[in-house]
Amino acid sequence: MTAVEFFDARALRLEQTPVPPLSPEELAAMDRFWAEALARQPALFDGPAVACVGIKTQADGALLLSWAAATYRYRALRRVEGCAWTPASIFVTVLQPVEGGGLIVGRSSDLTASPGRWGLPGGSAEPPVDGERLDVAALRRHAARELLEEIGVICDPEDMTAWGVTRGEYGNIGVHFLAPAVPTALALKHHEALADEERARGIGPELDRLAVVRSVQDVRDLGHCADFLPLVVSRYVGDELTSA
Template identity: 50%
Template sequence: MTEPQPHPSGVELLEVRRVRLVEADPPRVSPEERRVMNREWDALVAVNPSFFDGPVAVCVGAEWEAPHSLAVSWARATYRLFALRRVEGAIAWLPSLFVGVLQPTDDGRLLVGRMSPSTAAPGRWQLPGGCVEPPPGDGEPLDLAALRRHAARELAEETGIETPPDDLTLWCVTRGAESNLGFLFLAPHLPPHLLHERFAALVSSETALGRDPELDRIALVGAPTELADLGGPLVNYLEPVVGRYADAVHGH
């Protein structure tokens, strides 16, 4: 299968219809890199105490098995491993796996959200979503159905929009310059006013419980040119994804 040309952002949008995920051995971290990793992680937590070193799935590798069919090797780790990205020359770090949801409106726009100050990327605009978590270890597989359930949960937790996982369709897989893989799912269209109402209700509920919402603002965008009006940094996949979706809506 022909490899797509990267967007100027360095992100590729892969046409994927089937995904096979295979668990691999966790990354080996040398004693020296572990000391550096722990030091960097402690520094991050000192700045933002809300950081939690929970379980996460990392990408060991990905390759085409057939046209539109991707095999992905993944391993169990914790968020602490990502601190090695901040260390020049570190070799034990691995790319991330994440899910995202394209939530369209009836008029052809997409919902994007701004990460709140308590998150790992405060102020950054992105699709609702998050890093993939590994199965709890009771025999439940990490497969496309599990990714779909995770995407539906992230959408509900970040925007208040409850969507059955089976209503989410794999739209594409993004591959960043650092080989991070993102599984993007398309949700059913909803009226714009409903998206704003659900988000406002979620923010009100989280605030009443003394918690910061993961997104502190949402916006609806219909073209890449509108992203500049958001007034903040963008996750690297956002511009090419919005562009491709807008082209599909307008039949380009």
């Protein structure tokens, strides 16, 4: 299992760079592996995505993320043996506290790319459009949209705090935002209403279950979860993270 790293997010910068060059053989292998993945999971969509090209701490202590505009297909390069570039994803999540303590986590439904996996509300970053910039403000707005779309909770992006950055499997980068606390019953009610509405439209919810975790042990008790979740919960609640 890949060890997950944590970085301070109080000073975060993003800069766009080109997609690293790939050989014709690597591109052909990427297309082949993508076609195989699509055959297994027809719901996959080769939409626009942001790939992390590099991450480093600058002289002033700020964290610099270099990113390239790509599509989900590029993730198939992870299966190409000897490929010079292993694309890493950039995604956002929301730490949604509940009054009385704990964080809301959700289980991905069978309609998603990671069915049955527990994680925080969030999603993959997308390249900006119409001349917009990909910066912390854009990621914060994206996180607020994901919170609304996945559990039905409305939060003004300006009320979210950049809380931390993680690097996990394949070098995937998670930018995590902290939202104001809400009552547990209210969050569950919003999610239930959202799920009912989406089922009525014939599209199931992205998260089919919610839970509240207050410790790393709570996370482990859930079973299959995103690689970053134990570390994020550990740092949030001040719990000791062990390898057990």
